[in-house]
Amino acid sequence: MVTRNTSVASDAGTRVSVAGRRTSRSIPGTRLAPWVFISPFFILLFAFTIGPMLYSLWMSLQSDRTGAFVGLGNYSTVLQDTDFRAAGGVIWQAVYTLAPFFCIVAAVIAFIVDGNAGWGKGLAKLLMFLPFAMPATASTILWAFNYSPDSSVFSPVLHWMGVTNVLWFGTPTTLPYAIMNIVVWQNIGAWVVVLTASLAGLPSEIIEMARIEGAGWLSLTLRIKLPLIAPVLILMVISVVGYVLTLITEPYLLQQALQVPATYTPNMWAYNISFQSSAFNLAAAAAILLLLVSSVFAITLVLRSGVYRLQDR
Amino acid sequence: MQAIQTKPRMHGAQYRRRRLAANIVVTAILVVLCYYFIAPVVWLFLSSTKTQEDLFVTPALWFGSSFQFWNNLVHVMGYNDGIFWVWTRNSLIYTVPSVILTVLTSAGAGYGLAKYHFPGRTVLLLLVVFSLLIPTTALAVPIYLEGAKLGLVNTPLGVILPSSASAFGVWICYNFFNHQFNTEIIQAARIDGANEYQIFGRIAIPSAVGVLATVTILTFVGNWNNFFLPFLMESRDDLMPLPVGLGNMAAQTTLGSQASSAAGSAISIMDVLTGAFLVTIPVIVVFVLVRRYWAAGLLSGSLQGQ
Numbered sequence: 078m079v080t081r082n083t084s085v086a087s088d089a090g091t092r093v094s095v096a097g098r099r100t101s102r103s104i105p106g107t108r109l110a111p112w113v114f115i116s117p118f119f120i121l122l123f124a125f126t127i128g129p130m131l132y133s134l135w136m137s138l139q140s141d142r143t144g145a146f147v148g149l150g151n152y153s154t155v156l157q158d159t160d161f162r163a164a165g166g167v168i169w170q171a172v173y174t175l176a177p178f179f180c181i182v183a184a185v186i187a188f189i190v191d192g193n194a195g196w197g198k199g200l201a202k203l204l205m206f207l208p209f210a211m212p213a214t215a216s217t218i219l220w221a222f223n224y225s226p227d228s229s230v231f232s233p234v235l236h237w238m239g240v241t242n243v244l245w246f247g248t249p250t251t252l253p254y255a256i257m258n259i260v261v262w263q264n265i266g267a268w269v270v271v272l273t274a275s276l277a278g279l280p281s282e283i284i285e286m287a288r289i290e291g292a293g294w295l296s297l298t299l300r301i302k303l304p305l306i307a308p309v310l311i312l313m314v315i316s317v318v319g320y321v322l323t324l325i326t327e328p329y330l331l332q333q334a335l336q337v338p339a340t341y342t343p344n345m346w347a348y349n350i351s352f353q354s355s356a357f358n359l360a361a362a363a364a365i366l367l368l369l370v371s372s373v374f375a376i377t378l379v380l381r382s383g384v385y386r387l388q389d390r
Numbered sequence: 391m392q393a394i395q396t397k398p399r400m401h402g403a404q405y406r407r408r409r410l411a412a413n414i415v416v417t418a419i420l421v422v423l424c425y426y427f428i429a430p431v432v433w434l435f436l437s438s439t440k441t442q443e444d445l446f447v448t449p450a451l452w453f454g455s456s457f458q459f460w461n462n463l464v465h466v467m468g469y470n471d472g473i474f475w476v477w478t479r480n481s482l483i484y485t486v487p488s489v490i491l492t493v494l495t496s497a498g499a500g501y502g503l504a505k506y507h508f509p510g511r512t513v514l515l516l517l518v519v520f521s522l523l524i525p526t527t528a529l530a531v532p533i534y535l536e537g538a539k540l541g542l543v544n545t546p547l548g549v550i551l552p553s554s555a556s557a558f559g560v561w562i563c564y565n566f567f568n569h570q571f572n573t574e575i576i577q578a579a580r581i582d583g584a585n586e587y588q589i590f591g592r593i594a595i596p597s598a599v600g601v602l603a604t605v606t607i608l609t610f611v612g613n614w615n616n617f618f619l620p621f622l623m624e625s626r627d628d629l630m631p632l633p634v635g636l637g638n639m640a641a642q643t644t645l646g647s648q649a650s651s652a653a654g655s656a657i658s659i660m661d662v663l664t665g666a667f668l669v670t671i672p673v674i675v676v677f678v679l680v681r682r683y684w685a686a687g688l689l690s691g692s693l694q695g696q
Contacts, residue, residue: 114502195416
């Protein structure tokens, strides 16, 4: 609160005072200080986040063979490429199946963990979180074995349930689910932890008030708690969709085990075209397309949802 | 707890029964979930103690007929003249400097953005948020293309520098300094004659130890586990970090199938499994030791408004 008031006061001061000097700047030596503090990070950010984007954008406008300026030619080549379109289809399918599934399941688990019932929930949260700490390389390797009936930890359970023809191993139709399962297993626990932490941090007065007004468990969850944690939910959606759009580690490592095509996702396509065909300008165009789609999605969601604002503005 | 207290106490016995039932149902759901999340990790540990034959014929969640962990360890360490040691060393060379750089630059930028008002501040803040929303894997190919131009490919810096620009770290530090670090402390220190850098170094940094620990842990785990960027940047075998080297080993075997041994592949699937277990150990240790910081950090990194 104090911070907020100070910043509002100094903003008002700027508008009023002719000299435009604010409290912090009126002290000698404070004009330079913020730049000293922030520039190391922003130099790195410009060199390795903004820079690569601009460089790729510039590259994507030039021909691979002649180096001449081709405008949007590379983009139309990429978008007309059969493999790239297939990869886009795979990702699109994952976006509208995996992302909603992931987010709903994460929210449901978080509400269960946040509720009153059940024993050992602290331990459960810890164990669900554990896969998030593992390298994607290791989790993909261990799942490849757990898709195999002979070595899977799920075989005994499935046998007990009467299922003997185990899991998704090796068929093209079930491949997306094999990959999605690894994504869910690896990442969902982290979001459960984030969601339960934000549920636990909700102001108890509001919850109490709703209870006194007669809200039951369901309406309390759906009408009060869910809207209150909306900013975190939105961020989860953005993060999951971003992860799916740029998927590469899991399908790349499963290439041998599950016969994944070398250009299965757009990112794999970009990798393949640059390392197998040395068509770096086409790879740049594909990368720019991915960046464009993921950032437009994120920004639209943030702006349209209206739940997100910079903290002291 | 609150729900329990606000319930009427008239039907005590009935209510207790219902609560017991709810406890049992929820606990059962959690047990099933935990089996799904943890059984494969336990399996990975158990499998690294087995022979390849035992892997497919002995119970998945119990030890094999003999304890082969040390043999598997020696075998994977001996693979390709001990390349596993080189990968481990590379992982440390890439991870440690980038963690230090990330912590220093994040603390500075978070503090500068939260505690000073200067022209362009809002734009820079929006830039941080924008970078936060872009998936890092979407940037790997552009970073590689730029790195190729700058001669950073197949050098340690090609991984270290891009991994050190962490919008996430800045955001966590910014949130901390904005909400939990009082501006009045700064003003009091200024009156006492401290300059801006003394205030930062002697007051701000010591008070932010918790949040910097969070940034350290999250960056360490993120960079240690990172696959795609080093995969693009380091194509030479002796420059790869562990996840990339292990990934290359894995890509040459048919994971999850007994066929690889029959085909007489140079790499045994036991090497891949034992390697996967070894790569996981450091992050699991970090995870268990400092789990409190993880949750707090993930939350403060994701709390964007409000």
